Amino acid sequence: MDPIIDVHNLDLSVQGKQLFKNLTFKIPANKLTCITGENGVGKTTLIKYLLSTFNHPDKCIKMNITRTETQYVPQLRNLDDEFPLDICDFVGLGLKKAVFPWHTAKERLLLQRILTETSLTDIQNRPLGAASGGEKQRAFLAQALCAEPKLLILDESTASLDKDSKYNLMDLIERLLQTRKITVLFITHDPDLITHYADYELRLANQKGKLLGKDRSSHVTI
Numbered sequence: 001m002d003p004i005i006d007v008h009n010l011d012l013s014v015q016g017k018q019l020f021k022n023l024t025f026k027i028p029a030n031k032l033t034c035i036t037g038e039n040g041v042g043k044t045t046l047i048k049y050l051l052s053t054f055n056h057p058d059k060c061i062k063m064n065i066t067r068t069e070t071q072y073v074p075q076l077r078n079l080d081d082e083f084p085l086d087i088c089d090f091v092g093l094g095l096k097k098a099v100f101p102w103h104t105a106k107e108r109l110l111l112q113r114i115l116t117e118t119s120l121t122d123i124q125n126r127p128l129g130a131a132s133g134g135e136k137q138r139a140f141l142a143q144a145l146c147a148e149p150k151l152l153i154l155d156e157s158t159a160s161l162d163k164d165s166k167y168n169l170m171d172l173i174e175r176l177l178q179t180r181k182i183t184v185l186f187i188t189h190d191p192d193l194i195t196h197y198a199d200y201e202l203r204l205a206n207q208k209g210k211l212l213g214k215d216r217s218s219h220v221t222i
């Protein structure tokens with residue numbers, strides 16, 4: 001199977017600081033790959049650069065996916081307790097609006113399906129600002145799912161969650177991988193989650209990247 005992302009000999013710098021040199025890796029489709037590496041190694045910058053190539057192609061990068069098929073869920077955003085939208089309306093912001101400014105019956109059905117899938121149905125009328133960290137993170141994920149992505153990129157989505165909420169979110173992501181046949185790229189520092197959930201690990205260090213398989217002991221090529 002073709003990789004969903006193919007990077008070959010990429011050099012990447014920000015503000016004159018070189019982050020990667022001859023970076024080469026492939027991301028397998030329909031799997032969960034964790035992107036790991038020390039603080040400041042360039043994980044988020046790399047992801048942002050990959051996303052920017054939808055508009056400004058780079059010959060070192062082949063994205064076997066389109067921009068509209070890709071959703072990026074950034075790190076937990078600080079939402080005021082007074083944040084005015086309820087969970088259902090917030091999730092619905094992710095729906096692709098074709099013609100009408102209101103939700104059609106088909107869109108409402110899709111929204112309810114996604115709220116069920118992310119276990120938000122019972123609390124859908126609660127203000128998002130009053131939700132717990134885990135509920136907020138599920139709402140961000142649900143909003144991303146409204147676009148029916150094929151590639152989901154999660155940037156430290158579990159970072160500020162307690163153990164139960166972390167595992168609940170990852171169980172949900174694991175289910176999505178199976179039911180929706182999506183590819184997940186997950187930036188994380190959490191060794192337990194990597195061990196439990198990652199099919200592959202892209203380990204970034206010293207301006208290079210190594211794709212490791214399930215046992216993490218060997219460099220794999222796909």
Ligand SMILES: Nc1ncnc2c1ncn2[C@@H]1O[C@H](COP(=O)(O)OP(=O)(O)OP(=O)(O)O)[C@@H](O)[C@H]1O
Nearest residue numbers: 014015017019037038039040041042043044045046
């Ligand atoms: N716009 C910018 N201007 C200047 N330096 C930047 C900019 N964006 C990133 N950097 C620097 O590039 C390096 C990589 O940052 P990046 O956020 O990609 O690292 P990271 O691996 O995601 O880190 P963390 O695990 O802490 O989130 C850091 O030293 C950061 O300060």
